[in-house]
Amino acid sequence: xxxxxxxxxxxxxxxxxxxxxxxxxxxxxxxxxxxxxxxxxxxxxxxxxxxxxxxxxxxxxxxxxxxxxxxxxxxxxxxxxxxxxxxxxxxxxxxxxxxxxxxxxxxxxxxxxxxxxxxxxxxxxxxxxxxxxxxxxxxxxxxxxxxxxxxxxxxxxxxxxxxxxxxxxxxxxxxxxxxxxxxxxxxxxx
Numbered sequence: 001x002x003x004x005x006x007x008x009x010x011x012x013x014x015x016x017x018x019x020x021x022x023x024x025x026x027x028x029x030x031x032x033x034x035x036x037x038x039x040x041x042x043x044x045x046x047x048x049x050x051x052x053x054x055x056x057x058x059x060x061x062x063x064x065x066x067x068x069x070x071x072x073x074x075x076x077x078x079x080x081x082x083x084x085x086x087x088x089x090x091x092x093x094x095x096x097x098x099x100x101x102x103x104x105x106x107x108x109x110x111x112x113x114x115x116x117x118x119x120x121x122x123x124x125x126x127x128x129x130x131x132x133x134x135x136x137x138x139x140x141x142x143x144x145x146x147x148x149x150x151x152x153x154x155x156x157x158x159x160x161x162x163x164x165x166x167x168x169x170x171x172x173x174x175x176x177x178x179x180x181x182x183x184x185x186x187x188x189x190x
Contacts, residue, residue, distance in 0.1 A: 018054075021056050023057070023058050027064075028064065030065060032060070035065060036065070037077070040057070040060075041058040041059075078095065082096060082104065086105075086108055
């Protein structure tokens with residue numbers, strides 16, 4: 001991982017590792033003269049003629065170079081096709097019948113909404129999320145209440161056992177040895 005060192009004061013340095021940074025540019029024009037759809041780049045020191053060890057990664061996808069379906073291979077080609085033709089697609093072609101692409105198409109539908117339709121969509125989504133949150137809260141409350149109920153049942157059962165054993169004449173010292181409970185714990189169960 002590359003390190004960045006900056007002088008804070010004359011005798012002090014800060015060292016911290018930079019996480020990789022990715023920039024993906026989806027272009028509707030061509031910038032490179034070759035026929036490649038995707039170009040991946042990094043920063044290069046011209047004077048030293050070497051790649052600088054840095055976390056910066058640049059990817060350029062030139063959509064005009066995607067001319068026909070034969071050029072499409074792998075996820076990059078599929079995503080490129082989808083981005084290029086998203087405003088023209090009503091249904092996905094067979095090669096894009098994957099969950100990630102169908103979800104994107106449903107989200108893209110909202111971009112065609114009028115302002116009023118979009119506001120209505122947001123209200124419906126808010127309602128769905130509130131309903132989901134309430135269901136999750138209720139589910140967690142039921143689980144928590146069930147756990148508390150079980151703990152109370154166990155405690156009541158322990159109390160009954162302690163009372164019966166002490167009523168049967170088991171000495172407190174023997175009960176401590178057998179149960180592993182302290183005297184205070186046994187007293188608290190009575």
